[in-house]
Amino acid sequence: MRGCVLHGQKDLRLETLDEPALKPGEVRVRIAAGGICGSDLHYFFEGRVGDFNVREPMVLGHEISGDVVEVGPDVTRTKIGDRVAVNPGKPCRTCPHCLAGRENLCANMIFFGSASRFPHVQGAFRETLVVRDFQCFPVPADTKHTNLVFAEPFAVALHAVAQAGSLLGRRVLITGAGPIGCLIAVAARRAGAEHITITDLSDKPLEIAARIGADETVNVLADSETPNGWQADRGCFDVCFEASGSARAVETCVLSTRPGGAVVQVGMLAPGLTPIPLNRLLAKEVTFKTSFRFHEEFAWAVSALTTGGVDLSPLATAQFPFEAAADAFAAAHDRNSNMKVQIVF
Numbered sequence: 001m002r003g004c005v006l007h008g009q010k011d012l013r014l015e016t017l018d019e020p021a022l023k024p025g026e027v028r029v030r031i032a033a034g035g036i037c038g039s040d041l042h043y044f045f046e047g048r049v050g051d052f053n054v055r056e057p058m059v060l061g062h063e064i065s066g067d068v069v070e071v072g073p074d075v076t077r078t079k080i081g082d083r084v085a086v087n088p089g090k091p092c093r094t095c096p097h098c099l100a101g102r103e104n105l106c107a108n109m110i111f112f113g114s115a116s117r118f119p120h121v122q123g124a125f126r127e128t129l130v131v132r133d134f135q136c137f138p139v140p141a142d143t144k145h146t147n148l149v150f151a152e153p154f155a156v157a158l159h160a161v162a163q164a165g166s167l168l169g170r171r172v173l174i175t176g177a178g179p180i181g182c183l184i185a186v187a188a189r190r191a192g193a194e195h196i197t198i199t200d201l202s203d204k205p206l207e208i209a210a211r212i213g214a215d216e217t218v219n220v221l222a223d224s225e226t227p228n229g230w231q232a233d234r235g236c237f238d239v240c241f242e243a244s245g246s247a248r249a250v251e252t253c254v255l256s257t258r259p260g261g262a263v264v265q266v267g268m269l270a271p272g273l274t275p276i277p278l279n280r281l282l283a284k285e286v287t288f289k290t291s292f293r294f295h296e297e298f299a300w301a302v303s304a305l306t307t308g309g310v311d312l313s314p315l316a317t318a319q320f321p322f323e324a325a326a327d328a329f330a331a332a333h334d335r336n337s338n339m340k341v342q343i344v345f
Contacts, residue, residue, distance in 0.1 A: 003059045003126030004325045009047045022072030033145040034343045035063035036332040050268045052115040061125030062088035062112040065148035077133045084136040085151040087298045088112040104293040137302045150312045154301040155294035157183035160266045163291045168192035173237040176244025177205035230256040259284040315340045
């Protein structure tokens with residue numbers, strides 16, 4: 001069994017990996033498709049994501065779908081032959097956060113392809129993967145794997161929208177038109193947002209954002225006047241989602257949110273402290289919230305993709321065979337050409 005192993009910045013190798021025997025409650029999934037996430041790109045090009053540094057060889061990947069090929073003892077949720085979306089998070093289900101229903105904050109979380117702990121949690125860009133039964137979400141057999149792999153990033157977007165509170169009839173700003181920003185737009189529209197504006201530094205992602213339903217797109221590199229106008233009269237948006245990980249965008253969100261509104265920070269920022277205009281937050285009673293991964297939203301995402309009529313195909317701009325994984329990462333890094341690049345196994 002082979003996997004995509006990162007040994008250092010831009011050093012991705014296809015290597016033979018061990019296939020562990022199944023324990024009770026485990027299943028083996030043959031991976032069919034995987035989406036390259038922004039965190040995968042940061043690991044590949046920079047050797048880190050935020051404060052998480054790669055310190056040993058690590059298999060990348062966590063946005064995956066596949067087919068069950070083997071089941072261990074005590075498995076009740078899935079059977080051999082099932083097509084499944086795989087939740088990459090494995091919470092302990094015993095810590096105070098899990099017991100409070102916030103499994104995304106689990107103190108002992110095992111999340112595929114993450115350097116947040118050491119030894120690192122190995123990822124899912126491999127030919128087969130052993131997971132817990134509860135991580136598998138069976139779907140109809142005719143579900144396309146290339147659509148199903150959006151379950152994980154769409155769950156991130158759904159969680160961000162849930163953090164914001166009611167969006168019914170609200171004006172929304174999203175900074176960053178990458179995959180997560182665009183998926184937040186889809187989720188916000190489903191939640192009843194009246195008007196959605198998305199910003200970015202490049203035209204290509206903004207074109208895709210318009211296709212998936214954004215009412216207004218702004219290239220803030222070419223047009224600085226429009227964002228300045230948003231900040232007049234103490235802000236004009238009810239809710240702002242910061243999805244770029246840019247400190248400047250955080251400031252834009254705070255200044256552009258009207259009194260009593262909310263800012264939801266979704267993008268992972270650079271290591272260290274980030275300046276935030278707290279006096280503006282205070283004077284406008286703006287709520288500043290953060291959003292990290294997801295919990296029950298993964299099931300919501302799978303349902304939306306299989307029976308809810310959500311079509312995210314405009315976001316999938318390129319596919320590469322597993323053997324060309326390094327080329328896939330290079331393509332995914334080119335935001336002027338691609339939005340979401342997928343690896344097909």
